[in-house]
Amino acid sequence: MWNMIFGEILILIGVIFLFLGSLGVFRMPDVYNRLQAGTKCTTLGAFSTIVGVGIIEPSWFLKSLVIAFFLLLTNPVAAHAIGRASYKMGVKLTEKSVVDQYGEEKDE
Amino acid sequence: MSQAVSGLMWYIYAGFILLGLFLLFLRFILGPTSSDRVVSVDAMTTVTTALLVLFSLFFKRGIYMDVALVYAVLAFITVLAIARYFEGGL
Amino acid sequence: MIKKVLIILLFVLLGLSLYSVVKYNTFGEDKTVVARHYIDYGMKETGSQNIVTAVVVLYRGFDTLGEVTVLFLAATALGALLHGLRFKSKEKEPSSLIVSTAARYIFPLIILFGTYVFVHGHLTPGGGFPGGVIIASAFLLLFLAYTQKEVSEKTLSLTEGTAGILYVITGLLGLVMLNSFLANFLPKGIPGKLLSAGIIPLIYILIGFKVGAEMTGVLRNLKEEEK
Amino acid sequence: MKNISRWLYTAIIMFILWVIFTGKLDSEELIAGVVISLVLALFTYRYFTEKGLLNLTPKKIFCGIIYFPYLIWEMIKANLDVAYRVIHPKLPIKPGIVKIKTNMKSDLGKLLVANSITLTPGTFTLDIKDDTLYIHWINVQTTDTEEASKAISGRFERCLKRFLD
Structure with missing residues (x-):
């Protein structure tokens, strides 16, 4: 019974983070800030949801852990690839930005 | 009793996830550059993986977890392929 | 602006058509005689937990052989089409260290998962076709991460040819032992x-x-360029 | 000798994953798992590992187990931070790209540092060149390379150094 309640709470937290991540992708001003929200919040949200499901059904726990780990390993790599590709494509940073040491180095 | 609670919770989960997917979809249509669209697709695939795992809980079929894992693998490679294409490395 | 409205309209239309499909075709009812036979006797007759697999491999096994052949023909035709054309591509941007390192560590895991999917075709959803495609996607990951990576064409065609010939030999063994092509001549065992x-x-x-080798060959052909 | 150790290490990891995938301890499944992981490891160990069985010393496993809850804790902090910025009506962000130095030597170390940075408060790795990482920071506090390195990656490197070297 307790594992049910704990799992449901974990899933609820995860789902809320998934929603916040989506909201972040919608609201942020440029590609890089969208990646910040889209990667961090959705990764933790999915992690929490999947582990919560594993806790509710103990026989699936290890498999859910494998899926969660796979997401934890691959999502940052995908985000890095998108960010790098956008910069190479010449997507501008938002006007709010204060410093760009990557671009400075490129110009020299 | 617990059945009823999980039934109610299911609607809350589905509501949050659908709302999130709707926002991502709006970003997908509005996004000024193609990079924005890829970002929203990347977030969508993560949300969908979580949704597939929730489905396997809802239908009580452990086998559906495999589907979620296949989806995670293929989504990662898709996003990577698009990013590499943008970079000019394909 | 008008483009975006059109996109939204297209998606609304798609949603409506999907909705009507879901609404008017009730799930799991109105079975035909054949379908009912498969569901009622399939597990007893074949010993497979996954009825779809039993239908694909045993009840319609000959069909599947044809499908594999069609896939082989498609891959060969693609190779033939691309053979004359050698695109002079510009210098390729190498991938960053993070992507290539991650690819190195993830590649074996995807291969293992693909193997798991096709070995458990009779127990879980999936089977030979999805498993082969997952394995090919692992090779795609390598191609994406390393621009120089090459898979030898000989190994691919050898794997593919051996698998195809063994498939036909299995069918012929059934013909010899039970008087029917692709008959199930091995013991059925306990389902599960x-x-x-x-x-x-x-x-x-x-x-x-076979599918893994074919799809990898397709990817390889598409990637190939002027040396 | 070294190759045999690498091969066995890959096979052990694969076998553990196989048991998790199948999810039941059936003798047929276990035998199939041993055979399949040995065969697959033979083809893929060149990609998977460099040190082989040396990765399985108790000290390293212990450090790995310690590192993981720490990463999760940092992720939770990161998410509360980003969530606050997302919900706030004025979007209080001050983004920029800074560069930092890493002390990690091996490729795996760099990968893990970059991934940890991406998953933790307000930062993600934009590019990597040798030992210089370019970080997009959602709330730039300093533009000095030394200070930024300490603020962003210092915590992880102490932990990861022990785990990898």
């Missing part, structure tokens, strides 16, 4: 165990190898 369902796992392993 790994060694059950007769020749289904055997054939699915062969299909997995």
Whole structure:
């Protein structure tokens, strides 16, 4: 019974983070800030949801852990690839930005 | 009793996830550059993986977890392929 | 602006058509006689937990052989089409260290997962075709991460040819032993165990190898460029 | 000798994953798992590992187990931070790209540092060149390379150094 309640709470937290991540992708001003929200919040949200499901059904726990780990390993790599590709494509940073040491180095 | 609670919770989960997917979809249509669209697709695939795992809980079929894992693998490679294409490395 | 409205309109139309499909076709009812036979007797007759697999490999096994052949023809035709054309591509941007390192560590895991999918074709959803495609996607990951990576064409065609020939030989063994092409000549075992369902796992392993090699060959052909 | 150790290490990891995938301890499944992981490891160990069985010393496993809850804790902090910025009506962000130095030597170390940075408060790795990481920071506090390195990656490197070297 307790594992049910704990799992449901974990899933609820995860789902809320998934929603916040989506909201972040919608609201942020440029590609890089969208990646910040889209990667961090959705990764933790999915992690929490999947582990919560594993806790509710103990026989699936290890498999859910494998899926969660796979997401934890691959999502940052995908985000890095998108960010790098956008910069190479010449997507501008938002006007709010204060410093760009990557671009400075490129110009020299 | 617990059945009823999980039934109610299911609607809350589905509501949050659908709302999130709707926002991502709006970003997908509005996004000024193609990079924005890829970002929203990347977030969508993560949300969908979580949704597939929730489905396997809802239908009580452990086998559906495999589907979620296949989806995670293929989504990662898709996003990577698009990013590499943008970079000019394909 | 008008483009975006059109996109939204297209998606609304797609949603409506999907809705009507879901609404008017009730799930799991109105079975035909054949479908009812498969569902009622399939597990007893073949020993496979996954009825779809039993239908694909045993009840319609000959059909599947045709499908594999069609896939082979498509891959060969693509190779032939691309053979004359050599695109002079510009200098390729190498991938960053993070992507290439991650690819190195993830590649074996995807291969293992693909193998798991096609070995358990008779127990879980999936089977030879999805498993082969997952393996090919692992090779795609390598191609994406390393621009110089090359898979030798000989290995690919050898794997593919051996798997295809063994598939036909399995069918012919059935013809010799039980008077029917692709008959299930091995013991059925207990449903749910790994060694059950007769020749289904055997054939699915062969299909997995064949499809994996074919799809990798397709990717390789598309990637190839002027040396 | 070294190659045999690498091969066995890959096979052990694969076998553990196989048991998790199948989810039941059936003798047929276990035998199939041993055979398949040995065969697959033979083809893929060149990609998977460099040190082989040396990765399985108790000290390293212990450090790995310690590192993981730490990463999760940092992720939770990161998410609360980003969530606050997302919900706030004015979007209080001050983004920029800074560069930092890493002390990690091996490729795996760099990968893990970059991934940890991406998952933790307000930062993600934009590019990597040798030992210089370019970080997009959602709330730039300093533009000095030394200070930024300490603020962003210092915590992880102490932990990861022990785990990898």
